[in-house]
Amino acid sequence: MTNYYFAFCQGDVLLTTEGNIPFGDTPPMSFQPWEHVTDIQADGCCCHVYRLERPIVGKEGLQMMPLRASFDVLSQQEYALAGKAAELIYWDQNTKYCGCCGAPMKLHTPISKRCSECGKEVWPQLATAVIVRITRFKDLRMVEEEMQPQSSNIKSSNAPIEEVLLVHANNFRRPYYGLVAGFVETGETLEEAVRREVREETGIEITDIRYFGSQPWPYPCGLMVGFTAKYVSGDIHLQRSELSKGGWFTRDNMPPIPGKSSIARALIDDWLQAADCRDANT
Ligand SMILES: [Zn+2]
The missing domain is CATH 3.90.79.10 (Nucleoside Triphosphate Pyrophosphohydrolase)
Known part of the structure; x- marks a missing residue:
């Protein structure tokens, strides 16, 4: 199974200089510092989703690009997965705490969270x-x-x-x-x-x-x-x-x-x- 690494910083997605989503057995160390958000499975590959604290600049073999502009360089499947990853990062950032009781929310499945106190569940909302x-x-x-x-x-x-x-x-x-x-x-x-x-x-x-x-x-x-x-x-x-x-x-x-x-x-x-x-x- 191929491991893809979808890493974002403020709406920009990290690509290789060849215009691909980075992939391999382990994420490039140059991703750090990062926050791992979730992993999603899709069509025989595993997509690891990360939020970067700072944009990656000047690293050999890597570039950052606005998600919308990446449509022109990524394959249709990669662009679709990058969009999903971006939505999950947005959702994660906006559901840190429970809307009912204010307690921290914990990831329950790759696309759902559960409140650590009252058990309320939330999913990404469209x-x-x-x-x-x-x-x-x-x-x-x-x-x-x-x-x-x-x-x-x-x-x-x-x-x-x-x-x-x-x-x-x-x-x-x-x-x-x-x-x-x-x-x-x-x-x-x-x-x-x-x-x-x-x-x-x-x-x-x-x-x-x-x-x-x-x-x-x-x-x-x-x-x-x-x-x-x-x-x-x-x-x-x-x-x-x-x-x-x-x-x-x-x-x-x-x-x-x-x-x-x-x-x-x-x-x-x-x-x-x-x-x-x-x-x-x-
Ligand atoms: Zn709660």
Whole structure:
């Protein structure tokens, strides 16, 4: 069984200079000082999870990298395990003491803790968020008006023009456009959360909400659940406390979009590729 060593310092993961998670029979001594958090088994390997007290710099053969950036160098499996390790470290830091009686919590299984006094058990809790790709077909009469007086091509084509709703959230760190997203509230279904978030953040109504896929989002402990939906009615009125920009975009007029590591990108790419398939079939 291969032993992997997932070591983090303030959100940065330790990698070899070749871009791998360190592995071997024993952890490199240069990890120290560290705090061992837990061990998890996965697909025939054992993952040892450590929190480093200080970042490791200047050690031959090792480098530190932000977890999100490690998506570009790690294998899919290693990136997924690194995300899980990061979530467990966050969980460990936030469950040192019992929420009921204040006594110290002790690791009970690799992914659960038990109170040393009252016996209360806790597991890592996920913050579930929904994200939705909303599309609509542009009214051809509007297209003709926009294209006047060169509207002859539009009039001769019956192909509807599809648009996607893209927004820039205030918390985006880069100037790209993504999708409407938000946290699920207590007592809501996922579909209700999608409908509410879209109404709150953009003022529009949607229908045909369909599941697309999901993605662990270890920043710090999320699960993103992706949906597609169709526009029904309403003009866009952005909730300025959440979104700074937003609008409808056609496939040939796309703004910068999120990186490949996100489900937002997967949802957008799926829509762009649907057009490629359609074009190939015509
Ligand atoms: Zn307790």
